[in-house]
Amino acid sequence: MNVKIRTEKLTVRFGNNEALKGVDLDVCKNSITGFMGPAGSGKSTLISLINRMIDFEDGVRIEGGLSIDGEDILGTSVDVVGLRRRVGTVFAVPLPLPRSIFENIAYGPRLKGINKKSDLDDIVEESLKKAVLWSEVCDRLHVSALKLSGGQQQRLCLARTLALRPEIILLDEPCSGLDPISTAKIEEALNELKKDYTIILVSNNTKQIARACDFAAFFYMGTLVEFDQTEKIFTNPRVKQTEDYIQGKFG
Amino acid sequence: MRVNPRFTDALVRHFLNLQAYFTVGLLVVIVFIIFIKGISNCSLSFMLTYPEDMGRHGGIFPAIMGTVFLAALSIVFATPLGLGTAIYLTEYTRESRLTTIIRFGVESLAGIPSIIYGLFGFIFFVIKLGMGWSLLSGALTMTIMILPTIIRTSEEAIKAVPRNLRIVSHSLGATKWETTVKVVLPSAAPGILTGIMLSIGRAVGETAAVIFTMGSSLRLPASLMDSGRTMAVHFYILAREGISMEKAYATALVLVVSILAINILAYYTMNRVIAKYS
Structure with a gap:
C-alpha cells in the first residue's frame, strides 16, 4: 500500500498529561481512514498535529516522528502555512467566515494569489459540486454563508477546504451536529473525493466509520489500540477492547 | 415586615x-x-464667510475648516498608532509584564485632564520642537489625547472576535497578518469605528488643549504650520470675552449639528461594513 502519512512513536504531552503515547500509524493514500475512540483518546490531538493547528496550544511537548510523503512536518523549519494548504481541515462545528458563500470558498485561493474572477468562479463551482452543495446554493452565491442551515454550512466548509486543492483532508467529527440526511450527503461526497484525496475522518459514531471508511483506527487513552481494514476491525477485531467499544459496551 | x-x-x-x-x-x-x-x-452664508471684527460680524468658515483639519489630522495620526497598539496587545503578544505596563500606561493617559495635554503640547511641540502655535502642534497634542480611547475600544472590539474565526483562517493557509487583516479587523470594524467616532467628538469639542497648541488665529490655516481656530475655541472666545452671544450660539448650533451628522454617517458606514461581512 501507498503510505501518505506516517507516524513513528509519536508522543504528545500537555504539561503532565500524555495525550498520545507512542503511536505508530500509516495512513494510506486515496483512502478514507477513520479514527474512533472515546473522548480524550487522542484522536483529535493527532489531527491537530497533521495540520499543525497544535501550534496554537500552550505547553505542548512532542516526541517521535510525523511525516507526509516521507517528509518530516514537525520540525521548526517546516513552512506551516504551506503545510496547511496541503492539509485541509473541516472542524466539528461548521465555522463559516462572516462573508458570502462565494467569498468563503474564494478565501483560500485568494490567499494563494488567485484573484482572477473567472478562475475563482471555476474553483467555487467545482468545489461546491464536489461537496454536493452546488445545486442548493448556485443561485445565491453572494448571500451570507451564515444564512445557510447547519448541514449546508458544514458542506460549505468542506467545499472551502477543497478549494485549497489539498492532498489530505482532515475531518474532525464533521457530522456531530448534523441530521442523518446531511450526514449522508457528507458521506456521499467523501466517497467520491477519496479518488483524489487522502481522507482522515474522526468520528464518535462507530456506524459512520463502518459505513464510510476503508481503514479504521481505534484509540483509547492516547494509545492506538488497533488499526486495520474497516471490515476486519468490525467483523473480527483482534483486541477485546475494540470489540467492546464497537458494540457500545463502553466509551 | x-x-x-x-x-x-x-x-x-x-x-x-x-x-x-x-x-x-x-x-x-x-x-x-x-x-x-x-x-x-445661522445661515449658509454664516458657514461660508469669514468673520469680521473678531467674530462680532460675518461667518465662521475658517473655524469650520480649522475644526475639520484638526479632527482629520488627529484621526489620521492616532488611528494607525492606536490600532497598531491594539493589534499588538491582542494578537501578537501574550499577557505579560510588558502588556500590563502598556495597559497601565494607556489607562493613565486616559485619566489625564485635557489642560495637562495642552500644557505638554505647548512645552514640547510648540516651544521645544519649534512648531509654534500651529495646526500640526494641535493635531499632535490631540493625537496623544485620543490615543487611549482608540486603543481601548479597538482592543475590546478585537478581543470580541471569536477565536474560532482565527482558527479557520489559519487552517485555510492564512498567515497571522492575513488573518488579522481579512478576518479579525473586518469583524471588529464596528467597534473600532465607535472608538474613532468618540475620538472625533473629543477633538472637535476640545478647547483648552487646542488654544495652548493650535492658538486661536481667525485666519484659515493654509499649511500645517499655521495657527487656526476650531469652532469650540471660537465659541469659547466669543462667549468668554463677551464679543457676541448670538454668534456664539450660532457656532454652537453648527458644531452640534455637524457632530450629529458625523455620527449618522458613521452608523451608515458601519452598517455597510456589517452587511458586507455577515
Whole structure:
C-alpha cells in the first residue's frame, strides 16, 4: 500500500498529561481512514498535529516522528502555512467566515494569489459540486454563508477546504451536529473525493466509520489500540477492547 | 415586615425608566436651547464667510475648516498608532509584564485632564520642537489625547472576535497578518469605528488643549504650520470675552449639528461594513 502519512512513536504531552503515547500509524493514500475512540483518546490531538493547528496550544511537548510523503512536518523549519494548504481541515462545528458563500470558498485561493474572477468562479463551482452543495446554493452565491442551515454550512466548509486543492483532508467529527440526511450527503461526497484525496475522518459514531471508511483506527487513552481494514476491525477485531467499544459496551 | 416583591419590582422599574428619560431629556433640552438661540443667526452664508471684527460680524468658515483639519489630522495620526497598539496587545503578544505596563500606561493617559495635554503640547511641540502655535502642534497634542480611547475600544472590539474565526483562517493557509487583516479587523470594524467616532467628538469639542497648541488665529490655516481656530475655541472666545452671544450660539448650533451628522454617517458606514461581512 501507498503510505501518505506516517507516524513513528509519536508522543504528545500537555504539561503532565500524555495525550498520545507512542503511536505508530500509516495512513494510506486515496483512502478514507477513520479514527474512533472515546473522548480524550487522542484522536483529535493527532489531527491537530497533521495540520499543525497544535501550534496554537500552550505547553505542548512532542516526541517521535510525523511525516507526509516521507517528509518530516514537525520540525521548526517546516513552512506551516504551506503545510496547511496541503492539509485541509473541516472542524466539528461548521465555522463559516462572516462573508458570502462565494467569498468563503474564494478565501483560500485568494490567499494563494488567485484573484482572477473567472478562475475563482471555476474553483467555487467545482468545489461546491464536489461537496454536493452546488445545486442548493448556485443561485445565491453572494448571500451570507451564515444564512445557510447547519448541514449546508458544514458542506460549505468542506467545499472551502477543497478549494485549497489539498492532498489530505482532515475531518474532525464533521457530522456531530448534523441530521442523518446531511450526514449522508457528507458521506456521499467523501466517497467520491477519496479518488483524489487522502481522507482522515474522526468520528464518535462507530456506524459512520463502518459505513464510510476503508481503514479504521481505534484509540483509547492516547494509545492506538488497533488499526486495520474497516471490515476486519468490525467483523473480527483482534483486541477485546475494540470489540467492546464497537458494540457500545463502553466509551 | 416584608415589602411586597411585586411592588418593589414595579418601583425599581419606574425609577430606572425615569433615569433613562431624564438623561435623554437633558440632551433634548440642551440641543433645543442651542437650536432656539442659534438658529436666527445661522445661515449658509454664516458657514461660508469669514468673520469680521473678531467674530462680532460675518461667518465662521475658517473655524469650520480649522475644526475639520484638526479632527482629520488627529484621526489620521492616532488611528494607525492606536490600532497598531491594539493589534499588538491582542494578537501578537501574550499577557505579560510588558502588556500590563502598556495597559497601565494607556489607562493613565486616559485619566489625564485635557489642560495637562495642552500644557505638554505647548512645552514640547510648540516651544521645544519649534512648531509654534500651529495646526500640526494641535493635531499632535490631540493625537496623544485620543490615543487611549482608540486603543481601548479597538482592543475590546478585537478581543470580541471569536477565536474560532482565527482558527479557520489559519487552517485555510492564512498567515497571522492575513488573518488579522481579512478576518479579525473586518469583524471588529464596528467597534473600532465607535472608538474613532468618540475620538472625533473629543477633538472637535476640545478647547483648552487646542488654544495652548493650535492658538486661536481667525485666519484659515493654509499649511500645517499655521495657527487656526476650531469652532469650540471660537465659541469659547466669543462667549468668554463677551464679543457676541448670538454668534456664539450660532457656532454652537453648527458644531452640534455637524457632530450629529458625523455620527449618522458613521452608523451608515458601519452598517455597510456589517452587511458586507455577515
